[in-house]
Amino acid sequence: xxxxxxxxxxxxxxxxxxxxxxxxxxxxxxxxxxxxxxxxxxxxxxxxxxxxxxxxxxxxxxxxxxxxxxxxxxxxxxxxxxxxxxxxxxxxxxxxxxxxxxxxxxxxxxxxxxxxxxxxxxxxxxxxxxxxxxxxxxxxxxxxxxxxxxxxxxxxxxxxxxxxxxxxxxxxxxxxxxxxxxxxxxxxxxxxxxxxxxxxxxxxxxxxxxxxxxxxxxxxxxxxxxxxxxxxxxxxxxxxxxxxxxxxxxxxxxxxxxxxxxxxxxxxxx
Numbered sequence: 001x002x003x004x005x006x007x008x009x010x011x012x013x014x015x016x017x018x019x020x021x022x023x024x025x026x027x028x029x030x031x032x033x034x035x036x037x038x039x040x041x042x043x044x045x046x047x048x049x050x051x052x053x054x055x056x057x058x059x060x061x062x063x064x065x066x067x068x069x070x071x072x073x074x075x076x077x078x079x080x081x082x083x084x085x086x087x088x089x090x091x092x093x094x095x096x097x098x099x100x101x102x103x104x105x106x107x108x109x110x111x112x113x114x115x116x117x118x119x120x121x122x123x124x125x126x127x128x129x130x131x132x133x134x135x136x137x138x139x140x141x142x143x144x145x146x147x148x149x150x151x152x153x154x155x156x157x158x159x160x161x162x163x164x165x166x167x168x169x170x171x172x173x174x175x176x177x178x179x180x181x182x183x184x185x186x187x188x189x190x191x192x193x194x195x196x197x198x199x200x201x202x203x204x205x206x207x208x209x210x211x212x213x214x215x216x217x218x219x220x221x222x223x224x225x226x227x228x229x230x231x232x233x234x235x236x237x238x239x240x241x242x243x244x245x246x247x248x249x250x251x252x253x254x255x256x257x258x259x260x261x262x263x264x265x266x267x268x269x270x
Contacts, residue, residue, distance in 0.1 A: 002030030013091030015042035017198030021236035027055030034077040036062040064123030074130040086247040120166035142185025178256030187255040195261025196234040229264030
């Protein structure tokens with residue numbers, strides 16, 4: 001028996017990194033999983049892995065920066081499985097954390113702002129909107145939502161202003177919704193992620209190394225490790241376990257919480 005037997009879980013950004021690990025973890029715990037992402041091949045591969053382990057999943061191609069696609073994603077999940085019990089809003093872009101080159105705030109353009117906010121903040125809002133509407137009107141009503149924030153959203157990050165700002169905004173959306181819907185059976189929490197070994201983080205290491213003459217990606221990685229008290233980069237599966245727990249009945253009294261999972265990286269400043 002899994003902790004989510006009979007439940008339906010939706011994961012955006014579900015084909016890579018923490019999202020992929022969460023998709024697999026939801027399926028392991030007995031949930032039917034809707035894997036949503038922009039990339040067909042990786043999304044369908046995630047579904048195949050779930051099915052090979054005797055799980056049940058479907059892939060829905062979705063760009064969360066487009067609210068119409070988000071609405072269609074939730075509708076397809078419900079059409080396929082009848083309801084929505086758990087949602088992990090994880091899709092994000094690091095495009096302007098370190099884009100083609102590191103850039104300070106004043107070097108960014110209006111289009112840069114729009115693109116990162118559309119995915120990282122408006123995308124989470126759109127997902128929450130349509131997930132909550134479904135959770136309110138299904139029978140029985142209710143559900144659990146987890147939004148991915150970041151330790152960068154707890155403060156600021158040099159040359160990562162837009163990413164940090166959106167991840168701080170995700171925390172505000174999470175805490176606001178948690179209070180609005182607590183008495184209507186919907187819990188809303190945030191995963192505040194530290195450094196996890198994902199393709200997105202590895203792409204940052206590469207950009208930093210390219211911008212630092214004489215530096216290698218290994219050097220950059222070690223500089224990250226040096227900031228983490230447990231002395232290692234996290235595994236996506238470690239983040240996924242937190243997400244699944246927050247969506248389970250074991251966390252039934254937890255809402256509006258910012259669950260910091262960072263190996264102690266920010267312990268000295270929070």
